[in-house]
Amino acid sequence: MLDLNVIREQIDGIDKQLVDLFEQRMKLTKEVAEYKIQTGKKVLDTQRERAKIEAVTKLVKNEANVHAIDDLFSQIMANSRKGQYQLLEAMGQTLREPYEAIESINKEGVKIVYQGVPGAYTQEAACNFFGEDCDNYGVPTWRDVMEAVKNKEADYGVLPIENSTTGSVVGVYDLLQEYDNYIIAETFVNIDHVLVGLKGTDINKVTTVYSHPQGIMQIGREYIRLTQLWRLRCYYQKMITHTLQYLVRKLHRYMVLKY
Secondary structure: OOOHHHHHHHHHHHHHHHHHHHHHHHHHHHHHHHHHHOOOOOOOOOOHHHHHHHHHHHOOOOHHHHHHHHHHHHHHHHHHHHHHHHHHHHHHOOOOOOOOOOOOOOOOOOEEEEEEEOOHHHHHHHHHHHOOOEEEEOOOOHHHHHHHHOOOOOEEOOOOOOEEEOOOOOOHHHHHHHHHOOOOEEEEOOOOOOOOOOOOOOEEEEEEEEEOHHHHHHHHHHHHHOOOOOEEOHHHHHHHHHHHHOOOOOOOEEEEOOO
């Protein structure tokens, strides 16, 4: 039988190598960012990223790890873009220029689009800013929000841009570079994490908790340590609300982390 301590020591050694290599990579991506700033190139290069992910997944020897490698490098590249956007801001460059300052925002008789379904935090943000009785509707993706504003199907769009725990929402920054839509205001929404389940569920018999990856990232390792008997499952849907809809079709031993 293998010694657990020996295995953990080997894992620790590999983790140290991963951290060292990641920091080397981030240093190089900073140089890429500086080059892009000097030449006016966009931060997001979709073709390059797709080609890169395809290339690294072909290096995987165990097919069972392909999806994990795809996720890993998608996150690595998202963090690289986040660093590039932060560098742009630090150097006093906005996402797009020129822009025009506006004195006021018309909130009367306007239509607002948000990403999500009724009850989502993006809808809460819309109502916080435009009023509880504002005319609002949800769409499936962030891109759909941008398209609705672009096509004048909605007067304003509401999207997440920053999270105090996980930082910039890189996908939205990417879209801001792609579309001629501008940030004109901001509002803040307090995110409360709760564990929800079907009525009558015995929490002592819970075995699995489903959540969008963002929810798991934001609850923190301290909370996870308190629930070591639970399996945390990433449910790759557009938002936590869709995970809740999935829950009602499952057994009582499953619960959902809502944020």
